[in-house]
Amino acid sequence: MSTPDCLLSLAIYTRQSLAHDDEFSSCDAQFEICHEFITANRSKGWVWCGRRYDDAGQSGERLDRPAMSQLLDDLRRGHVDGLVVHRLDRLSRKLIDLTALLTELRTRNIPLLIVTDPTLGTSATDTLVLNILGSFTEFEREMIRDRLADTRAAMKRKGLRVAGKVPYGYTTDPHTKQLVVHRQQAKRVKAFFEWAVEGQTPAAIAAIANARRWLTNPSPKKPSGGRWTPRQVADILANPVYRGQIHTANGPAPGTHEAIIPVELFERVREVIAGRRVSTTPRGKAVLAWPLRGLVVCGRCGRTMSTSVIHHRHFRYRHYRCRSHAGGRPPCKGIAVPAHELEQWVIRELSSLSPDQFRLPQRRQEVTDFQSLWAMLSEKEQIENLAAVVEQVRFDPARSKIQLSLRAGAVGAVAGIIAKREQAREPEPRRSRRKRSPADKPLGTG
């Protein structure tokens, strides 16, 4: 018997799954067979490495078995020169894992010797088998991909949600992953749509929501939710998920989740938004001389009070005064209220009056909204916009009582002012930054 040039230190790997605990498949039985196989080939320099790698009661479905992990570790560190197994399926029952293992062995130049099929150890066959296994793996991956695509398509056809961000107003069922209405958020979404159909802009709606301290869904940047932006509100108003549809490649399709917004309301909001023209409010409006002109009503006769100015020395006294001859009756005598005091009183009362004290058909929530928004305006803005929010100031000198009523659109008006102000602080929109075409050039220059 010739002496081998060099010794090949071989590891023996055995695995026995729980399902088959007969004697022939036990780790010991596999080890004996493998060890005999090595001994029989001693002339080639084969020796057992002296350490056992036995995974008893381990499934072949997974690679993270204790002995397998140890074996891979030792292979990578170069502690063994080759690997002996009884059957190929001892390594793994999963093609994908098996291929990964075989590829690693091959790249590390570590021979794999299979007792039941010794020819597999030869390089030509090895390569062929690897290729076949590789294509099987590839095929399996394709199959999985196709199956996933089929499943997604089938789910969409059935109106089921597949994946993606959960829209505000919904949460997901932990088991089915389908959309479930989030009661509190859904109420808010509904409010957005109701305000929008009343003509509020997304910016105004965002301002109201922020005044109510409603928060958006958490995001990586704002883990506890953030302030609403007009963009986010506009996205909600345009999202067909709220009318019960889902997004598909071919556009919105009926979903299986519960709608938050009735179809008619959703459509009406869409029309309102589509029909909205760019408003052209004049800028740099001067502070009005008479912020409540035409709004003050005489409490005695019920007629509108006129504006009246008395000049005395260097001073100018403004009053709202009952001077009307409407209805053929003479004006009430001595009914006049200093304008500045009345205006300041109204401004103060607008933010501090209890909702109950407004003589108005308005709901409490609306008055509360109005007041929190009103308080966000500067004094100048408040004076400028008194006429936009106040419907009537009723002055009753007999009972020294003043009653206020708000316009129906008061909340939206103030929200709009705040929104406009916040937008003005942001960088100019792209539209106004666009390059001037020659036609835009002012005449008479250059």
Ligand SMILES: [Zn+2]
């Ligand atoms: Zn009067």
